[in-house]
Amino acid sequence: MAGNIFGTAVYYDADCNLGALKGKKITVLGYGSQGHAHALNLKENGMDVTVGLREGSKSWKAAEEAGLAVKTTAEAVKDADVVMVLIPDELQAETYEKDIAPNLKKGVYLAFAHGFNIHYKKIVPPADANIFMVAPKGPGHLVRRTFTKGSGVPSLVAVEQDPAGDTMEIAKAWAAGIGAGRAGILETTYRQETETDLFGEQAVLCGGVCALMQAGFETLVEAGYNPVNAYFEAIHEMKLIVDLIYEGGFQTMRNSISNTAEYGDYVTGPKIITDETRTAMKNILADIQSGKFADEFLDDYKGGFKKLYAEREKAADHECEKVGAELRGLMSWLK
Ligand code: NAD
Ligand code: MG
Numbered sequence: 374m375a376g377n378i379f380g381t382a383v384y385y386d387a388d389c390n391l392g393a394l395k396g397k398k399i400t401v402l403g404y405g406s407q408g409h410a411h412a413l414n415l416k417e418n419g420m421d422v423t424v425g426l427r428e429g430s431k432s433w434k435a436a437e438e439a440g441l442a443v444k445t446t447a448e449a450v451k452d453a454d455v456v457m458v459l460i461p462d463e464l465q466a467e468t469y470e471k472d473i474a475p476n477l478k479k480g481v482y483l484a485f486a487h488g489f490n491i492h493y494k495k496i497v498p499p500a501d502a503n504i505f506m507v508a509p510k511g512p513g514h515l516v517r518r519t520f521t522k523g524s525g526v527p528s529l530v531a532v533e534q535d536p537a538g539d540t541m542e543i544a545k546a547w548a549a550g551i552g553a554g555r556a557g558i559l560e561t562t563y564r565q566e567t568e569t570d571l572f573g574e575q576a577v578l579c580g581g582v583c584a585l586m587q588a589g590f591e592t593l594v595e596a597g598y599n600p601v602n603a604y605f606e607a608i609h610e611m612k613l614i615v616d617l618i619y620e621g622g623f624q625t626m627r628n629s630i631s632n633t634a635e636y637g638d639y640v641t642g643p644k645i646i647t648d649e650t651r652t653a654m655k656n657i658l659a660d661i662q663s664g665k666f667a668d669e670f671l672d673d674y675k676g677g678f679k680k681l682y683a684e685r686e687k688a689a690d691h692e693c694e695k696v697g698a699e700l701r702g703l704m705s706w707l708k
Pocket of ligand 1: 402404405406407408425426427429430432446458459461462464468485486489508509510511512513665684
């Protein structure tokens with residue numbers, strides 16, 4: 374039954390009413406990572422699901438072959454009682470203006486798997502629309518795979534607009550419908566989900582970790598060490614450590630490493646994450662909170678993603694990527 378983890382309400386299947394969604398016309402826009410998982414899991418839970426795609430979309434055939442009804446985005450939104458927007462964040466606002474808003478039913482439930490466009494007001498739905506979020510804390514392929522094996526991925530739910538008065542019930546039904554009620558459905562807000570998600574991926578998971586590994590590699594190579602050793606020690610072995618943290622937190626990881634490594638961990642970590650780094654983290658968070666980062670990202674998208682593509686090319690060209698590719702060639706289990 375419903376519980377509470379550090380002030381966050383948690384719901385399970387027994388707390389959710391799938392019947393709240395049954396008989397409603399459900400539309401899932403997009404059939405990518407999240408889209409295919411939500412659409413198929415809900416369909417297998419007996420829901421009336423239509424997938425909305427662009428004309429000529431490569432996914433059209435795949436969705437039809439999986440037994441789903443497929444329509445163009447605009448057609449799929451007409452008559453839908455619940456619309457879940459699972460298209461890339463940077464495309465959502467223009468798709469909303471062009472194909473979604475003109476076709477929304479009065480009193481519709483409109484949902485997202487990430488709060489970006491609603492929180493930063495890039496999409497401003499009408500007052501009669503009910504706005505909720507179901508954000509699985511894992512990629513869509515895991516949402517699908519765990520569902521078919523009888524479990525699920527913990528998911529966040531939030532309600533931003535609730536003129537109907539039952540939007541949280543619909544959100545919980547959706548989350549349970551994709552399997553999250555078997556794992557845990559955690560209640561949050563659009564603001565919390567959006568700002569912590571962006572901060573995590575920028576400061577820690579993607580930006581922070583990749584910059585740290587690359588700087589470690591460069592430091593060793595610049596000091597004259599072999600790039601092969603540098604790659605193993607500063608990049609490749611990250612997975613061993615992260616897997617242990619994933620399984621049992623920092624303590625499990627520290628139980629498995631040598632005392633030498635553990636001692637070095639305690640005395641060296643604070644020399645890397647200095648007051649200067651913490652100030653940088655606070656500034657990154659401030660730019661997320663003010664919407665500066667969101668505007669920067671969308672401006673780059675509108676200019677043809679010049680910065681994104683240039684950075685992607687520069688990163689692919691770095692020596693560490695070439696060393697890594699060679700070394701992975703020695704690892705039969707990766708093939
Ligand atoms: P994706 O890139 O895997 O798939 C996007 C899909 O949208 C594709 O099928 C594409 O053909 C389709 N599409 C593009 N334009 C369209 C349009 N105008 N009409 C209809 N379909 C259109 O995207 P994703 O990673 O599944 O992300 C979808 C949403 O889920 C985003 O808001 C993202 O932040 C969120 N999310 C993703 C993950 C993840 O792990 N991938 C996890 C949680 C939340
Ligand atoms: Mg995230």
